Amino acid sequence: MNNLMHYKWRKTKNIIMASLCFISAIVAIVPLFIILFYTISQGISSINWAFFTQMPKPAGETGGGMANALAGTGILILIASCFGLPVGIFSGLYLSENEGSIYAKSIKFLVEVLNGVPSIVIGVFAYVVFVIPMKHFSAIAGGFALGILMMPLITGTTLEMISLIPHSYREAALGLGIPRWKTTLFVIFPAALKGILTGILLSIARVAGETAPLLFTALGNRFWSTQLDQPIASLTVFIYDYSKAPFDDWNRQAWAAALVLIVLIMIINIIFRFVTREKYA
């Protein structure tokens, strides 16, 4: 009898804990669905062809688009990649080559710290390095800030993906009398390339959604500009400006821009899933 009681109590505990876990999982994804639902319902009405192709209209006039912000975000990501990718990849290679050495360990630690630095602080840094000497805001400053945000992410994935490559490949290559640097660059790196590519995609998705570091570096621009030494528009700053504006039409456009941004980031994530799925197939 006592045994049966014990069994029932054990089963009940199991059900309680399992339900708690399930509810937590639901709670974790509910915000995502609310955000998606709200953004779509508010933003979808303002999305049309003009929104992607036209420039912002002066305050008071309705309509117009955010072509400059789309292009600006693209340019900013490009600048960030030019700076963040090589530095991130090569530092990841350095760390993986020298794993265990005191330099590599401390650099790895510092990279992790950099990864935890709030993006607005990095924006301030870019402000000091670029904006103050140039005496005006610029695309370069914004791209630089985003590049610094990208760097530790890329370093991290490069290191992680390379450490997944079995040591036996390195030994096989070295055993053939292939110099160390060629082994790393032509044998180990290609084997890790797919994983590194997905890391790059994820880091692009991450910086594409950054606003704070752009506010006082790239600033934003209501006009078409592709000049790197001039202020440049971006989707996130567009959302920031338009959502606090006192015009209903601008607010709607902010929602629409938010929707575009979310969809862009989701597309990148889907590509990421696709690439990784192939990898482990």
Place this chain on the structure above:
Amino acid sequence: MPNVELLNITETADSNISNKKAENKKEKIKVDKLNAFFGNVKALNNISLNFSENTVTAIIGPSGCGKSTLLRCINRMHEEVSGTYEGIISLDDENIKDNDPVWLRRKIGMIFQKPNPFPTMSIMDNVTAGLRLNGIRNRSKLKEIAEQSLKQAFLWDEVKDILRQPGIALSGGQQQRLCIARTLAVSPEVILMDEPASALDPLSTNKIEELIFELKKSYTVIIVTHNMQQAARVSDYTAFMYLGELVEYNKTANIFTNPSNKRTEEYVTGRFG
């Protein structure tokens, strides 16, 4: 009982002849008072032995006895895992430490326990990897060497129509022969094999053993193995190691039929290890 079986295998006329020849052969690699370390842990203790040209030498012993470490000292792979050693190892009477490890490894190739063709390369690219990455660009030359190496590794007939397919698509035994072809392509003088057949099925093992027999005509082969029958079948000389020390080193026939050390006898008859 295993003794009798081994006796039959090793006493074939063929291996007796090669043993006799071996006596006049040049000593290709000399190991003198070798002590090897991992950090502060001593893995090899005062090992001295010589390996003759165009012979197969088997290194046997229980797990952890240092046989792989000895092998990896010879092509300086031991140093790649931050190991160190004292003593002198020489190739053709030249201290291997006097030369760059990259040069040394082009003369001393290595085959690993697990087949490890490069995952991003085709069969063709795998075979020619050592040459391509050392600057040989001439396509027809590469092709010629690839074909020759694959033929030497008894793999050509199986892969000649699929040279562009990835190396990792082959079976385990084929992959190992691909790795051997890859090593042969850089034309080494010595080939080190670290349990080359232990991850393979009996048929593939058989092929690798036949291959080793062919290889010794032109190379010096040193093979680490857990499989005593394999040592008896393929080698001319056998070194028995135990706890980082060289216990006995002699002609294979002697090691298996008339070992002079008690521990050797116990090991080869399967009483420990």
